Amino acid sequence: MSQIYNFSAGPAMLPKQVLQLMQEELLEYNDAKASVMEISHRGADFMALAQKSEQDLRDLMNITDNYKVLFLQGGASAQFSMIPINLLHGKTIANYAHTGHWSKKAITEAQRYCNVNICTDSSSNKYTDIANFENWNIDENAAYLHYTPNETIAGLEFDYMPEVNMPLVADMSSMILSREIDVSKYGVIYAGAQKNIGISGLTIVIVREDLMGNVVKNQPILFDYATQANNNSMYNTPSTYPWYVASLVFEWLKKKGGLTAIVKINEHKAKTLYDAIDMSGFYSNPVAKKYRSWMNIPFLLANEDLNSLFLEKAANNGLITLKGHRSVGGMRASIYNAMPQEGVDKLVAFMQDFEKENG
Numbered sequence: 001m002s003q004i005y006n007f008s009a010g011p012a013m014l015p016k017q018v019l020q021l022m023q024e025e026l027l028e029y030n031d032a033k034a035s036v037m038e039i040s041h042r043g044a045d046f047m048a049l050a051q052k053s054e055q056d057l058r059d060l061m062n063i064t065d066n067y068k069v070l071f072l073q074g075g076a077s078a079q080f081s082m083i084p085i086n087l088l089h090g091k092t093i094a095n096y097a098h099t100g101h102w103s104k105k106a107i108t109e110a111q112r113y114c115n116v117n118i119c120t121d122s123s124s125n126k127y128t129d130i131a132n133f134e135n136w137n138i139d140e141n142a143a144y145l146h147y148t149p150n151e152t153i154a155g156l157e158f159d160y161m162p163e164v165n166m167p168l169v170a171d172m173s174s175m176i177l178s179r180e181i182d183v184s185k186y187g188v189i190y191a192g193a194q195k196n197i198g199i200s201g202l203t204i205v206i207v208r209e210d211l212m213g214n215v216v217k218n219q220p221i222l223f224d225y226a227t228q229a230n231n232n233s234m235y236n237t238p239s240t241y242p243w244y245v246a247s248l249v250f251e252w253l254k255k256k257g258g259l260t261a262i263v264k265i266n267e268h269k270a271k272t273l274y275d276a277i278d279m280s281g282f283y284s285n286p287v288a289k290k291y292r293s294w295m296n297i298p299f300l301l302a303n304e305d306l307n308s309l310f311l312e313k314a315a316n317n318g319l320i321t322l323k324g325h326r327s328v329g330g331m332r333a334s335i336y337n338a339m340p341q342e343g344v345d346k347l348v349a350f351m352q353d354f355e356k357e358n359g
């Protein structure tokens, strides 16, 4: 197979070395005499994998002992319910920042459990800008503040962290492990795995211990963080293969030098693509410069009628899944950790050629 660069928003590209290890280990995991897919999650081999993967993630993100790391199912979307269930703590209000499609979904779900105070709203600017924090309307009686550091669809990423006197909750699905963050500032961090951690079927939740154990009444027992934490994410059968893939990605990232190394690579990749867009008269990105995402980069062609030709020619050049989300149109290049600089360089070269021929 010739070299393909996959710009999918998720499930997304995996590091080639990880795919190769998955292939090598597919039939037999270590000395287990069986595939990692076929062994018990409570057996010695899988327990060792689970422990090591948690420790690797703790090392990568500097997660201290007062946080639990959970390996759950249900995607980030299940967290939209688990957050209010676990964090309302008897209160009736929660603050939500509305900065995109995914925050909107989180809000809609939270409204089933409480009154949602929308403390900032980017829908009027079509999710291309974020208000300064001074202008947010925070309800101090609320149980927590939820926000989405990177909005995957519009490509809108915070360049600051809201600071409040209540637990801060972040849906980091599309930016976790892309740059360094201070975990100690957060009450809960969660992320579906299929963007920057591995494959779908796994959700990582990092939750401060003192926030657990006070859930809304009569909710599913699996949706109680304490149930999951007290059972090392094995109250029921966890998603073992996605957990295994995550363990390989964590090892890959550690070998690359961890977050201090990947952040530089990611910053450079994003700059390469935004510079190419900004310097052309043919491509454009509508997001306010300081809130442009490093992970998801939408761009429009000056002539929309050329969209399908662009996609067809890009695919012929080994550049796939560039079609933008239907709500934004145009193109979107998702360039998570697994996308190497060469993939972005190749995309930029293609874009320049395409502009010359059609612009």
Ligand SMILES: *Cc1c(COP(=O)(O)O)cnc(C)c1O
Residues within 6 Å of the ligand: 010, 074, 075, 076, 077, 078, 102, 148, 150, 151, 152, 171, 172, 173, 174, 192, 193
């Ligand atoms: C992809 C994504 C989701 C949805 O994740 P699922 O695992 O499909 O539930 C939620 N939030 C953000 C920011 C995302 O990028």
